[in-house]
Amino acid sequence: xxxxxxxxxxxxxxxxxxxxxxxxxxxxxxxxxxxxxxxxxxxxxxxxxxxxxxxxxxxxxxxxxxxxxxxxxxxxxxxxx
Amino acid sequence: xxxxxxxxxxxxxxxxxxxxxxxxxxxxxxxxxxxxxxxxxxxxxxxxxxxxxxxxxxxxxxxxxxxxxxxxxxxxxxxxxxxxxxxxxxxxxxxxxxxxxxxxxxxxxxxxxxxxxxxxxxxxxxxxxxxxxxxxxxxxxxxxxxxxxxxxxxxxxxxxxxxxxxxxxxxxxxxxxxxxxxxxxxxxxxxxxxxxxxxxxxxxxxxxxxxxxxxxxxxxxxxxxxxxxxxxxxxxxxxxxxxx
Numbered sequence: 001x002x003x004x005x006x007x008x009x010x011x012x013x014x015x016x017x018x019x020x021x022x023x024x025x026x027x028x029x030x031x032x033x034x035x036x037x038x039x040x041x042x043x044x045x046x047x048x049x050x051x052x053x054x055x056x057x058x059x060x061x062x063x064x065x066x067x068x069x070x071x072x073x074x075x076x077x078x079x080x081x
Numbered sequence: 082x083x084x085x086x087x088x089x090x091x092x093x094x095x096x097x098x099x100x101x102x103x104x105x106x107x108x109x110x111x112x113x114x115x116x117x118x119x120x121x122x123x124x125x126x127x128x129x130x131x132x133x134x135x136x137x138x139x140x141x142x143x144x145x146x147x148x149x150x151x152x153x154x155x156x157x158x159x160x161x162x163x164x165x166x167x168x169x170x171x172x173x174x175x176x177x178x179x180x181x182x183x184x185x186x187x188x189x190x191x192x193x194x195x196x197x198x199x200x201x202x203x204x205x206x207x208x209x210x211x212x213x214x215x216x217x218x219x220x221x222x223x224x225x226x227x228x229x230x231x232x233x234x235x236x237x238x239x240x241x242x243x244x245x246x247x248x249x250x251x252x253x254x255x256x257x258x259x260x261x262x263x264x265x266x267x268x269x270x271x272x273x274x275x276x277x278x279x280x281x282x283x284x285x286x287x288x289x290x291x292x293x294x295x296x297x298x299x300x301x302x303x304x305x306x307x308x309x310x311x312x313x314x315x316x317x318x319x320x321x322x323x324x325x
Binding site: 041048049052 | 208210212254255258
């Protein structure tokens with residue numbers, strides 16, 4: 001299980017999102033998933049990555065509330081505490 | 082025995098009949114197999130032994146798939162022992178046949194829960210790791226009863242028709258990650274239940290005979306193979322032509 005520091009979580013989530021298609025330099029905290037063309041299937045995979053790496057479970061309602069990359073990072077950091 | 086595949090397969094309803102034949106075929110194709118069963122531990126253990134004697138890998142996994150926690154428990158057991166579950170064959174099924182006015186709520190619910198809800202639950206649990214692996218094979222066993230009317234099976238037909246619609250929908254959701262979801266719809270297949278079919282019924286089958294569990298298993302074997310990577314959302318009848 002990886003260490004869930006805010007910096008590590010941000011790096012991992014940015015890496016994961018970039019692997020789904022957008023350029024890495026577009027994946028900023030303020031970027032919305034819509035702007036990055038990240039869809040619900042991508043978010044399902046992101047949830048699995050987060051669970052595998054940090055043991056954090058993100059359910060359907062959690063995913064629905066996420067709009068930006070920062071939202072995802074902050075939620076994972078909070079749940080990993 | 083072909084090369085061992087990395088990862089595991091779960092076959093539900095695998096202690097006898099179709100499920101048993103499918104489990105053996107999946108194991109023969111190189112997968113470590115979870116032999117799912119509801120209550121017959123002895124038969125499931127026998128299937129595991131036969132697979133191992135043939136050079137394969139298997140473990141028996143018991144429990145009611147409709148009960149909370151059982152699906153997750155099966156997956157965790159397989160993941161701990163063999164790695165990600167990349168193949169799921171939902172074969173667990175029951176029937177409570179009767180004309181519709183005589184089917185009570187319990188018999189309706191039991192058939193829907195075992196045949197449809199359990200298949201949904203295993204698919205839901207299987208998909209996220211398959212997405213990460215960029216590979217997955219889900220095969221759901223339906224029935225010719227979902228394709229043409231068979232009086233006395235409104236609950237069974239509803240559950241199997243639901244399996245078909247669910248499978249097509251999920252297939253469209255996950256296709257771009259290399260995960261396929263397909264249905265096999267067996268007709269009258271040799272078993273304890275079909276031994277009582279009379280000659281008139283067999284004469285309605287264009288092939289003029291019952292199918293064998295191995296014939297159904299061979300279609301499953303194709304659908305879980307690398308060769309079937311572009312087949313998804315499909316329903317393949319294995320029925321000697323009865324739904325043609």
